[in-house]
Amino acid sequence: MRIKLKKGNIKIVLLIITFIVVFIVLNNSYKVSNELYNDISRFEENLDYYVENVDYDDSFSPFFIRKKKIFNKISKGFCQERRNFVFIKTMKCATQTLVQIFRRFGYLRHLNFVLPRGNNIYIGWPFIPEKQDYRPSGREFNILTEHAVYNHTVMTKLMPKDTKYITIIREPFSHFKSTFNYFNVANISFVKETDKVSGYLQNLEKYESSYKRPNAALRYCIPDGFSVTKNQLSHCLGMPLGYPSGRENITANKMLVQDYIKHLDSEFLLVMIMEYFHESLVLLKRLLCWSMKDILYHTINVGNYGYKNTPPSAENLKIYQTWSHIDYLLYDHFNKTFWRKVISEGDDFQAELSEYNKVQSQVSNFCSDLSNKNNVTVIEESPYSDTFTISKDYCLMLGIDLLEYLKRRFDREEAWSEPENKTAVKRGC
Structure with missing residues (x-):
């Protein structure tokens, strides 16, 4: 009808x-x-372990996470954590602290890392990575986090399609002072002036040539001709600045430099800012859908030197802004995009930042207090995290360098050993 x-x-x-x-x-x-x-x-109950028949005789095995997928709590519900990522480890930008977070994340989940060969700690840096720079694997890679120069072509071939790209940068003059100290520039360049930083900047060409001279003593890990003080952040992010010899140099072409920075902006999920380290970590947590526990840290490799907190004179600042002008363009761009990302996260970002500051402080105090007889501290549930515990054993993991652990696990499971090649030229460190 x-x-x-x-x-x-x-x-x-x-x-x-x-x-x-x-x-x-x-x-x-x-x-x-x-x-x-x-x-x-129901999904989590039925998950298989990542690897079968693997020797888990490991001091950190109680903390292993063997589920293939993890759903973490966020303010609006739950989301699935992202596990495939590349972290471009720039020099002297709190990256050793950050890389400990990334190594721990992957180590506990038994993810596959792109690792340097032999006893190296760099993946070819300051050169673009090549196959000779990393251990080959029969499995798909999940994480690249050791020092490597970013290159879109190389890394998209090496990593899965859903890989996210992350890095961190720093205000250029403070970065200059840190690298100047760390790479022993004053001694290697024979800076004679009492004020080493000012003396170097006032005589840039002279001391820069001295530092880059062939076979300079004590210049470990830095090849001839490479500058550690000029646009180093931009070099780490793959911008063609004329090194090594024969590579394109766009230094003098501001339009091409700006185009490259926009290109980076389109390819990187997040460029963190060292001066806003905790804001960066909370933003990272949200974008990768990680847990509060995943972004806890123990500060590592912090340099202390006499001129660390000394502001530059107006003249020296102007000299360095001219000398490393591309790094200033890079920093200015990503400092702005960083805060746009923070604002886009909504009003509750600051509330989560406050919660993270409280949790990080609680864990730092607990791990640092050797007289505390309590073996566990409890982190209470919040809108941004489930309840979890931190033990004294876990505190050890926050501070230990996991690179050698990762190498040993890789070599054992891949049955791989370093082939002898006496004719190969060593790249990087």
Whole structure:
């Protein structure tokens, strides 16, 4: 039997249907239902371990995470953590602290790292990576986090399609002072002036040539002709600045430099800012859907030197802004985009930042207090994290260098040993 509807009734029916559809969409978009909670629980219960028949005789084995997928709590519900990423480890930007976070994340999940060969700690840096620079693997790589120059072509071939790219940069003059100290520039360049930083800047060409001279003593890991004080951040991010000899040099072409910076902006999920380290970590947590526990850290490799907190004179600042002008363009661009990302996260970002500061302080105090007889500290549930515990054993993992652990695990599981090649030229360190 056919039902005939008047035009007015048809409009009412259509409005009702539209209302129902909109309600369903909004409900699914902004509310995590009990059904989703149950689905996640059932899914996690049935997950297989990552690797079968692997020797887990490891001092950190109690902390291993063997589920293939993890759903972490965020302010709007739950999301699945991202595990494939490249971290471009720039020099002297709190990167040793950051890389400990990344190594720990991958080590506990048994992820596959791109690792330097032999006893090297760099993946070809300051050169673009080549196959001779890293251990070959029969499995798909998940993480690249050791020192390597960014190159889109090389890394997209090496890493999975869903890989996210991350890095960190720093205000250029403070970066200059840190690298000047770390790479022993004053001694290697024979800076004679009492004020080493000012003396170097006032005589740039003279001391720069001295530092880069062939076979300079004590200049470990830095090849002839490479500058550690000029646009080093931009070099790490793959900008063609004329090194090594024969490579394109766009230093004098501001338009090409700006185009390259925009190119980086389109390819990197996040460029962190060292001066806003905790803001960077909370933003990282949100973008990669990690847990609060994943971004805890113990500060590593902090340099202390007499001129660390000494502000530059107006003249020296101007000299360095001219000398390393591309790094200033890079920093200015990503400092702005960083804060745009923070604002886009919404009003609760500052609340989560406050919660993270509190948690990090609690864990730091607990791990540093050797007289504390409590073996565990409990981090209470918040809108941004489930309840979790930190033990004294876990404190050890926050501070230990996991690179050698990762190499030993890789070599054992891949049955790989370094081939002898006496004719190979060593690249990097």
